Amino acid sequence: MADPLVQIIRLLRPRAVFSKGISGAGAWAVRYSAFGQPGFCAVTEGRCRLAVDGEEPVTLEEGDFVLLPATPAFSMSGFEPATPVRIDPKAAPTPDREVRFGRQDGPVDVRQFGGWFTFGSPDAELLVSLLPGMIHIRGVGRLSAIVRLVGEEAAREDIGRDLILERYVEILLIEALRAAPVTRDRPGLLRGLADQRIAAALRAMHADFERNWTVPALARAAGLSRSAFFDRFARLVGMRPMEYLLSWRMAVAKDLLRGEDLSLDEVAGRVGYSSASTFSTAFSRHVGLPPGRYMRGKPELAGSYQ
Incomplete structure (x- = not known):
């Protein structure tokens, strides 16, 4: 895992x-x-x-x-x-x-x-x-x-x-x-990983982030009901489950676009999108510019569009 x-x-x-x-x-x-x-x-x-x-x-x-x-x-x-x-x-x-x-x-x-x-x-x-x-x-x-x-x-x-x-x-x-000691008054990754149920969902997401995850599927991985999982994840990690997954996918996508000689279809597939067009739409909405422009730009300039 x-x-x-x-x-x-x-x-x-x-x-x-x-x-x-x-x-x-x-x-x-x-x-x-x-x-x-x-x-x-x-x-x-x-x-x-x-x-x-x-x-x-x-x-x-x-x-x-x-x-x-x-x-x-x-x-x-x-x-x-x-x-x-x-x-x-x-x-x-x-x-x-x-x-x-x-x-x-x-x-x-x-x-x-x-x-x-x-x-x-x-x-x-x-x-x-x-x-x-x-x-x-x-x-x-x-x-x-x-x-x-x-x-x-x-x-x-x-x-x-x-x-x-x-x-x-x-x-x-x-x-x-x-x-690090886990503080109960501040959400974050460490607090999520300290919780056995939420840690199971986080590890599942990271192990297979190209999978078409849904909240019910992640809740099953955590051994919780959908509503209990959603509330617990947001409270402990500080982000909603699908918001966390999207942020992680886009962070990995940026890394792939900067560092490897991959086509847009290949990058899209590696971060869980069925086509380059759906990936481009999600990337543009999240980052603020399309992946082609991001890939051509300097890393330090691309980072300023977060």
Whole structure:
């Protein structure tokens, strides 16, 4: 049976890792403006405060890992009062050494290693919307170890570096998402996968998304009545079942149109449409331009028509 989480991460195509060390001592505070790209950090020593916009503030301790799939604005600080230093991550120069905040000499109160990466898919915004805004994981040593490997490889200028980093980040995402605590107050893919009945329907869709699925057929896969399945899926995942299926099919179709030398009929068949014309109509309605124009356009321009 297909693993929806792995399929989504592969389609996101994480790449272009940047990493750095950060430490703080004494009275210090920083306020980062929204960045939009996925960011991560692992605390390797001490502790600090983290307040991400839209999330409850948390205290980070040694061994903690944080993943922000779309990195909104956030503040980080020590435990002494301090006026925040404002930083725009889009404009700040890339540091070539560990960044230290607060007192510049003596022992540090916290040390962490973190960074950010990009998603190659123009559907990243849609797919990231299915994930939690902040993932805070405590006591999973594997994540800290992977972060260290990312930092070591990012610092090297060796053959195969980019490919190794892409694989490390894929592993980092999978480890983080499967270790993430499932919150009951926010719908999304992880909450859906945590429910045995809805997970069965999601895996069925991903394993055979070219099939002519209907809500009753998906309800049978989940072992629920039609109305119970529809309500439960929408409540847990945050999208109606057929809306989710359409979004996934179109994300796969975009990937096929960009990356493979396939005819329109072949693409249509691979994502569950009986003809190129019915696929073109659905694609144009969903994306905002016909597949032929999408295929001829540059990926970064095509992504702007979502």
